[in-house]
Amino acid sequence: MSRRTLNIALLQLSFSDDLDANQKKLADSVAKACAQKDKPALIVFSELHNGLYFCQQENADAFTRAETVPGPTSEWCCALAKQHQLVIVGSVFEKTTDGDYYNTALVADSDGSLAGRYHKTHIPYDPGYYEQHYFKSSSEGFHPIQTSIGKLGVLICFDQWFPEAARAMALAGAELLIYPTAIGYDPENSQAQQIRDREAWITVQRGHAIANLIPVASCNRIAYEAAPDTSQSSGINFWGSSFVCGPQGEFLAQANDQDETIVHATVDLSRTEELRKVWTFLRDRKPEMYHK
Amino acid sequence: MSRRTLNIALLQLSFSDDLDANQKKLADSVAKACAQKDKPALIVFSELHNGLYFCQQENADAFTRAETVPGPTSEWCCALAKQHQLVIVGSVFEKTTDGDYYNTALVADSDGSLAGRYHKTHIPYDPGYYEQHYFKSSSEGFHPIQTSIGKLGVLICFDQWFPEAARAMALAGAELLIYPTAIGYDPENSQAQQIRDREAWITVQRGHAIANLIPVASCNRIAYEAAPDTSQSSGINFWGSSFVCGPQGEFLAQANDQDETIVHATVDLSRTEELRKVWTFLRDRKPEMYHK
Numbered sequence: 001m002s003r004r005t006l007n008i009a010l011l012q013l014s015f016s017d018d019l020d021a022n023q024k025k026l027a028d029s030v031a032k033a034c035a036q037k038d039k040p041a042l043i044v045f046s047e048l049h050n051g052l053y054f055c056q057q058e059n060a061d062a063f064t065r066a067e068t069v070p071g072p073t074s075e076w077c078c079a080l081a082k083q084h085q086l087v088i089v090g091s092v093f094e095k096t097t098d099g100d101y102y103n104t105a106l107v108a109d110s111d112g113s114l115a116g117r118y119h120k121t122h123i124p125y126d127p128g129y130y131e132q133h134y135f136k137s138s139s140e141g142f143h144p145i146q147t148s149i150g151k152l153g154v155l156i157c158f159d160q161w162f163p164e165a166a167r168a169m170a171l172a173g174a175e176l177l178i179y180p181t182a183i184g185y186d187p188e189n190s191q192a193q194q195i196r197d198r199e200a201w202i203t204v205q206r207g208h209a210i211a212n213l214i215p216v217a218s219c220n221r222i223a224y225e226a227a228p229d230t231s232q233s234s235g236i237n238f239w240g241s242s243f244v245c246g247p248q249g250e251f252l253a254q255a256n257d258q259d260e261t262i263v264h265a266t267v268d269l270s271r272t273e274e275l276r277k278v279w280t281f282l283r284d285r286k287p288e289m290y291h292k
Numbered sequence: 293m294s295r296r297t298l299n300i301a302l303l304q305l306s307f308s309d310d311l312d313a314n315q316k317k318l319a320d321s322v323a324k325a326c327a328q329k330d331k332p333a334l335i336v337f338s339e340l341h342n343g344l345y346f347c348q349q350e351n352a353d354a355f356t357r358a359e360t361v362p363g364p365t366s367e368w369c370c371a372l373a374k375q376h377q378l379v380i381v382g383s384v385f386e387k388t389t390d391g392d393y394y395n396t397a398l399v400a401d402s403d404g405s406l407a408g409r410y411h412k413t414h415i416p417y418d419p420g421y422y423e424q425h426y427f428k429s430s431s432e433g434f435h436p437i438q439t440s441i442g443k444l445g446v447l448i449c450f451d452q453w454f455p456e457a458a459r460a461m462a463l464a465g466a467e468l469l470i471y472p473t474a475i476g477y478d479p480e481n482s483q484a485q486q487i488r489d490r491e492a493w494i495t496v497q498r499g500h501a502i503a504n505l506i507p508v509a510s511c512n513r514i515a516y517e518a519a520p521d522t523s524q525s526s527g528i529n530f531w532g533s534s535f536v537c538g539p540q541g542e543f544l545a546q547a548n549d550q551d552e553t554i555v556h557a558t559v560d561l562s563r564t565e566e567l568r569k570v571w572t573f574l575r576d577r578k579p580e581m582y583h584k
Contacts, residue, residue: 207499
């Protein structure tokens with residue numbers, strides 16, 4: 001049987017508020033990833049890569065960061081995807097023409113077209129992550145984005161903690177879950193708590209792979225970012241730890257929590273169908289029981 | 293703040309088709325567990341502990357193993373619970389008066405009363421696990437069982453693979469998820485596949501802890517059992533690996549895949565409320581989006 005494998009690269013990078021420098025770093029990293037022997041067919045950026053993670057605090061001025069889709073960032077992603085003949089999952093603070101604001105993931109296909117977008121559904125609002133101040137929650141549900149390389153189940157960061165989102169994407173036909181992310185250690189927590197938080201973040205996503213028998217690719221930013229008003233908060237130490245796991249949650253590649261790096265992995269999309277013959281979770285769901 | 297801790301013991305044992313010997317082994321193990329410094333307030337048995345795992349094949353004679361609840365096994369569990377002044381989660385092949393058959397978990401409270409029962413919802417039907425031949429699927433939904441030590445979210449084995457069951461129990465107020473289990477290696481699989489299967493089983497359950505921020509206690513049987521008709525199948529090598537994890541999926545205790553053993557752990561039920569203030573997953577669910 002011929003197998004459907006897919007080379008993936010995740011760009012685990014730090015960002016400043018210099019948009020041009022961020023885009024140059026991303027473009028250079030894409031070129032570097034493509035120079036590898038196993039050229040990626042899919043490259044994932046981390047969440048809100050145009051600048052610092054501005055949601056650490058509530059600040060009306062930050063709304064000026066928003067842009068339309070299509071718009072400058074989506075066009076830049078599409079051009080980069082076409083240039084390198086691969087699929088890119090990017091991220092942008094989106095303002096719609098009717099005045100809504102979304103935390104949006106973009107999928108640029110290898111022909112330079114915009115294959116689709118996803119509006120983040122689960123929006124955090126807790127110390128350091130005041131996203132409900134900025135973003136409306138999606139009202140669209142969970143729909144995989146069809147691309148030249150398959151149906152991508154694109155979700156975003158806080159969605160990671162919700163098995164419902166992963167399941168809905170899988171039931172709608174997603175072949176792979178992809179999470180652009182910005183999450184980190186709270187410097188005020190003990191080291192033991194920091195580790196528990198990070199391990200929980202990794203483990204719950206591996207669980208989504210297992211429950212649905214599809215791979216997961218999760219790309220997080222790295223490095224410490226101070227809060228805009230340092231008197232209010234200790235900032236966030238983004239923990240990286242970007243990873244790709246297979247459909248039984250097995251690690252295929254994993255970055256550390258210290259370094260900017262490119263994570264390369266090859267997933268075998270044929271495994272899903274094989275495993276679902278043995279582990280018949282989708283067949284044996286009892287949806288009529290879940291709301292009793 | 294006073295903390296609500298709970299000492300738990302899991303009895304990871306092998307069984308034969310000698311009911312009296314099985315019950316003696318369980319009773320002796322309960323006594324042994326209670327002789328520890330941190331006497332357990334909750335003891336969990338593995339799934340269908342009255343005999344061999346008869347669902348390896350389809351066999352009409354095996355229906356004679358079924359019994360009513362209340363009945364001999366539930367009464368035995370309740371007497372043992374009262375004798376040692378603790379809560380026991382047991383398991384039985386139940387036949388109801390109206391002719392239904394269930395894979396049932398029993399909860400015996402420390403006063404000797406039957407606190408409640410749970411009928412398995414997700415019933416496997418795949419090589420080695422022909423449970424749909426024997427058991428009707430529950431039509432009752434997911435309801436925690438109130439006991440003297442708290443609200444127990446009792447599920448059974450194959451339910452482990454379904455985040456929906458864990459979530460429904462948590463939303464209904466379960467303070468702890470408990471899984472009596474009988475699962476093992478397929479001897480015909482490669483060692484690498486055997487390990488992936490076991491690790492997936494562990495990881496997906498840790499994921500349920502994390503997504504709901506409650507501890508998980510999972511008690512599996514141990515040892516190889518041949519199939520009734522050895523010409524049809526290579527049997528099952530039950531992989532043990534019983535474990536207790538905390539509400540962020542952190543291991544508190546874990547058995548190996550070789551030995552009969554008693555797993556002791558102490559969970560801190562107060563952690564759930566503390567964690568849910570920081571990780572606001574239940575608040576931020578979007579149920580109206582999960583069915584679009």
